[in-house]
Amino acid sequence: MVKHQDAVLDRTFAALADPTRRALLTQLEERKVLSVSALAKPFSISLPAIMKHLDVLSGAGLITRTKAGRTVTCRLTAEPMEQAMDWLNHYQRFWSERLERLATFVEEDQ
Amino acid sequence: MVKHQDAVLDRTFAALADPTRRALLTQLEERKVLSVSALAKPFSISLPAIMKHLDVLSGAGLITRTKAGRTVTCRLTAEPMEQAMDWLNHYQRFWSERLERLATFVEEDQ
DNA sequence: TTGATGCTTAACCATATGGTTATGTATGAA
DNA sequence: TTCATACATAACCATATGGTTAAGCATCAA
Numbered sequence: 478m479v480k481h482q483d484a485v486l487d488r489t490f491a492a493l494a495d496p497t498r499r500a501l502l503t504q505l506e507e508r509k510v511l512s513v514s515a516l517a518k519p520f521s522i523s524l525p526a527i528m529k530h531l532d533v534l535s536g537a538g539l540i541t542r543t544k545a546g547r548t549v550t551c552r553l554t555a556e557p558m559e560q561a562m563d564w565l566n567h568y569q570r571f572w573s574e575r576l577e578r579l580a581t582f583v584e585e586d587q
Numbered sequence: 588m589v590k591h592q593d594a595v596l597d598r599t600f601a602a603l604a605d606p607t608r609r610a611l612l613t614q615l616e617e618r619k620v621l622s623v624s625a626l627a628k629p630f631s632i633s634l635p636a637i638m639k640h641l642d643v644l645s646g647a648g649l650i651t652r653t654k655a656g657r658t659v660t661c662r663l664t665a666e667p668m669e670q671a672m673d674w675l676n677h678y679q680r681f682w683s684e685r686l687e688r689l690a691t692f693v694e695e696d697q
Numbered sequence: 698t699t700g701a702t703g704c705t706t707a708a709c710c711a712t713a714t715g716g717t718t719a720t721g722t723a724t725g726a727a
Numbered sequence: 728t729t730c731a732t733a734c735a736t737a738a739c740c741a742t743a744t745g746g747t748t749a750a751g752c753a754t755c756a757a
Contacts, residue, residue, distance in 0.1 A: 512703080513704065514704080524704080525706085546703090547702070547703050547704065548703060549703080549704065
């Protein structure tokens with residue numbers, strides 16, 4: 478059942494592939510919680526466009542939204558990023574190997 | 588000039604957002620170099636579909652293709668993944684902080 | 698209660714994405 | 728030379744994506 482994990486990576490990487498969405502996440506990392514309108518303010522695109530980005534982000538589980546009165550506050554839930562990191566980490570080992578092999582080629586040690 | 592780096596992340600994350608492309612990269616990590624047709628064999632989709640995925644991967648700089656005679660061999664170039672890792676790493680610090688704060692709440696140490 | 702604020706939904710649009718089949722081109726083998 | 732192999736290109740299709748404007752619905756303040 479790798480399928481489910483696959484879908485998580487699909488949604489996580491797809492969510493991270495847009496600069497506006499990465500900027501939204503960065504905002505949320507700097508100032509812990511923000512309302513939807515506060516999040517939207519720095520951007521030149523319309524509110525509905527921001528809403529769609531937030532839908533994608535919460536669909537990927539990267540943020541959570543809680544409604545209090547008429548304002549919705551967003552906060553990071555960075556856990557899915559950990560899975561993305563784990564996947565990429567596999568390849569970090571690949572570069573490391575390449576670098577090590579290069580190093581071994583120059584000087585012999587164990 | 589963050590714009591250029593932005594585009595690299597766009598293309599890298601977008602490339603990684605597809606399970607077929609991730610599978611292709613995994614193939615290339617396991618068996619160092621592979622021809623296009625060898626890469627395509629395990630998949631049920633058509634060769635042109637695979638070719639398009641390879642275009643995306645090399646467009647993101649994640650693979651390089653070299654032609655020898657009539658066969659094209661592909662190999663990993665994992666460097667752009669490092670940038671993706673760096674970006675995600677920023678957020679790993681965020682989780683770590685949260686976990687540390689939780690830990691500090693339980694037991695006091697420096 | 699009236700109106701502004703904060704978010705949501707709907708309808709629409711252009712372009713991108715991920716796939717197909719069909720056809721073309723160059724190379725290697727017989 | 729002839730044919731199969733290995734890859735490339737073209738034309739097409741359905742759906743997804745990222746944006747818009749317009750309109751709607753709660754809620755808080757006056």
